[in-house]
Amino acid sequence: MNPQILQQAQTIAREILSNVSQDQLELNTPCQNWNVGQLVDHVIGAQHWARSAVAGVDMTETGEGSSNGDFLAAFDDAAAATLAAFSEEGALDRTVNPGFGDMPATALLGMAITDTFTHAWDVAKATGQDTNLAPDMAAQLLAQSRQSIQPAFRSEEGSIFGLEQEAPEDASNADKLAAFLGRTV
Numbered sequence: 001m002n003p004q005i006l007q008q009a010q011t012i013a014r015e016i017l018s019n020v021s022q023d024q025l026e027l028n029t030p031c032q033n034w035n036v037g038q039l040v041d042h043v044i045g046a047q048h049w050a051r052s053a054v055a056g057v058d059m060t061e062t063g064e065g066s067s068n069g070d071f072l073a074a075f076d077d078a079a080a081a082t083l084a085a086f087s088e089e090g091a092l093d094r095t096v097n098p099g100f101g102d103m104p105a106t107a108l109l110g111m112a113i114t115d116t117f118t119h120a121w122d123v124a125k126a127t128g129q130d131t132n133l134a135p136d137m138a139a140q141l142l143a144q145s146r147q148s149i150q151p152a153f154r155s156e157e158g159s160i161f162g163l164e165q166e167a168p169e170d171a172s173n174a175d176k177l178a179a180f181l182g183r184t185v
Contacts, residue, residue, distance in 0.1 A: 001110045001144075003086040005137065009113045010079040012133050013043060013120035017075055020127055025067050029126040030183040031119070032162065036126050037067035043119045044071065047078035050112035051085040053098035054105050082112065110148070114141050121178050131174055131185075138173035145180055154182065 017040065025037035034042065045063025052059035066074040085091060086109055094105040117137065124131045153160045162182020167175055175185040 001106060001113060002092075003083055003109070005140075006086060006109060006113050006116070007083050008134065008137060009116040009120070010047075010083065012137075013116050013123075014072070014075060014079070016120045016124045016127075016129060016133075017043070017072055019129055020071075020123060024127050027126050030122045030178065036123060039119060039122055039126070040067040040071050040075075041065065043116065043123070044074050044078050046112065046115050046119070047075070047082040049098065050108060050115075051078070051082040053096045053108055054082075054091055054094065055085045056094070056096065086112075107148075110144060114145060117141055117174075118178060118181055121174050122183065125178070125183070125185075131178070132172040133174040135173045138177050142173060142177040142180060145177065149181075 020036060020040065025035065025040070027036045029036055029039050031039055041063045043063070044066045045061075048061045048063055049059055061078070063074070063078065086105075092105050092109065095102050096105045096108050097103070098108055098111075117133065118141075121131055121133055123129075124133065149161060154163055156163055165179040165182060165184050167179035167185050171179070171185055179185045
């Protein structure tokens, strides 16, 4: 994983977010207990979280309430700052602590990419957009997720991830990734 893949995931998320209208913010999403507005806030907040963690600074912005305003501009700002932080010389050589233990910055980058991509899928699904997102990237993220997501990270209540769901044989790679991460496709 490298920052260019993060940028691709951010571009996909931005495209999906650009098609969300204010009247869709209360729609339910595949993410248990989150509506579209809350998920938009999370997508923006996750950019701040990843940037703060890789930069080794306290997180001062959460994204909370972003969906009440120009959430596309808020996403653009957060995504640009996150991409810049991961692109700094030596950033990927660091050990970081995103709030739950030390890890290589490359692992955090993989988490940020998967989170950005998967929540773009969630918003697309909730708002009736095409969920067949970036087939090659989705296949790569699915393979990475199959290697890194442990059973302890899953529960029926959603924990970090829900229980793996069935995906139709002809499902897109993005739909298969979503099902692996606990979404009903």
